[in-house]
Amino acid sequence: MILTVDLFTISSNVTAPATLKRKTEYTDSELIALFLREQNPNHFTLLYRRYAGKVFAKCISMLGDEGQARDATQDIFIKVTLNLSKFTEQSSFSTWLYSITYNYCIDLIRKRKKMPMVFAEDMSKVSKETEVEIPDSVILEMETKRLEHVMEQLPPADKAILLMKYADDLSIKDISEVLDKTESAIKMQIMRAKHKAQSIYTSIYGRDNIS
Amino acid sequence: MVNNLKKLQADREAMLPPELENRISRHLGAMAGFGKVVELFVPNALQTVVRLIGGEDLPCFKRSQYRDELRHEPEWRTPPKPGNPGVPKSE
Numbered sequence: 001m002i003l004t005v006d007l008f009t010i011s012s013n014v015t016a017p018a019t020l021k022r023k024t025e026y027t028d029s030e031l032i033a034l035f036l037r038e039q040n041p042n043h044f045t046l047l048y049r050r051y052a053g054k055v056f057a058k059c060i061s062m063l064g065d066e067g068q069a070r071d072a073t074q075d076i077f078i079k080v081t082l083n084l085s086k087f088t089e090q091s092s093f094s095t096w097l098y099s100i101t102y103n104y105c106i107d108l109i110r111k112r113k114k115m116p117m118v119f120a121e122d123m124s125k126v127s128k129e130t131e132v133e134i135p136d137s138v139i140l141e142m143e144t145k146r147l148e149h150v151m152e153q154l155p156p157a158d159k160a161i162l163l164m165k166y167a168d169d170l171s172i173k174d175i176s177e178v179l180d181k182t183e184s185a186i187k188m189q190i191m192r193a194k195h196k197a198q199s200i201y202t203s204i205y206g207r208d209n210i211s
Numbered sequence: 212m213v214n215n216l217k218k219l220q221a222d223r224e225a226m227l228p229p230e231l232e233n234r235i236s237r238h239l240g241a242m243a244g245f246g247k248v249v250e251l252f253v254p255n256a257l258q259t260v261v262r263l264i265g266g267e268d269l270p271c272f273k274r275s276q277y278r279d280e281l282r283h284e285p286e287w288r289t290p291p292k293p294g295n296p297g298v299p300k301s302e
Contacts, residue, residue, distance in 0.1 A: 048232060053224035060223045070228055077235050140214045147215050167220045
């Protein structure tokens, strides 16, 4: 693809802006509208450059392998292109893209390991101990390398939910829409994931200081 | 508050291979090309099959009534209707 994107364009055929605008200043919705109308790959390239790094980082975190993350990122962006006309703007483009990313990775892991995802269905099995709230700082202030090891050990569903909550800053409502669960189930799942992360940390590093 | 999870993600974002953009572009280009080929040839192929088995033209191939009228030869021997301003009277 030719990546020489001209810096200025007259946006007379764009719905919202009617002035001269840098292409990099377009919102996601404007770029999507332009891409769907003109089928110009440059518009999709801009969207790709905005989000490819984030999608790739999530894929590495979820799949734990750079090669697989690369293939997954490629598949996700192709999937996004093919389904772009179905994007209804009920949520932001980033939330929609992240939901595709997480669900793609979870499905991939499920197929690979034939492992059922533990979610709200297993809530009855949760021990009383998980009802005690763990402060966010316990997870977020772990030393980076240690946090990486802990995240690797977590089940994919817990990993995804922690990333959505603390790395993507998605609201509980958004997460519940992404994972198609109730908000209370999501809150419970976050609490359980934090407990699991803490117990994994303790099992690897003992009672060593977390940060 | 310190957020090392975000820091970890930012480090991983930087690992994005640059060649991935070209890979995706090539893939999408090939798909677009295939789509155009399908769009160009499938209706014609389908129409040929329909004609071979004696069916009617597909809606997209039906000629408009206007085009049929254009193909109709005018009858020059018929005198023009009275009051038709479009036809000059021959002296």
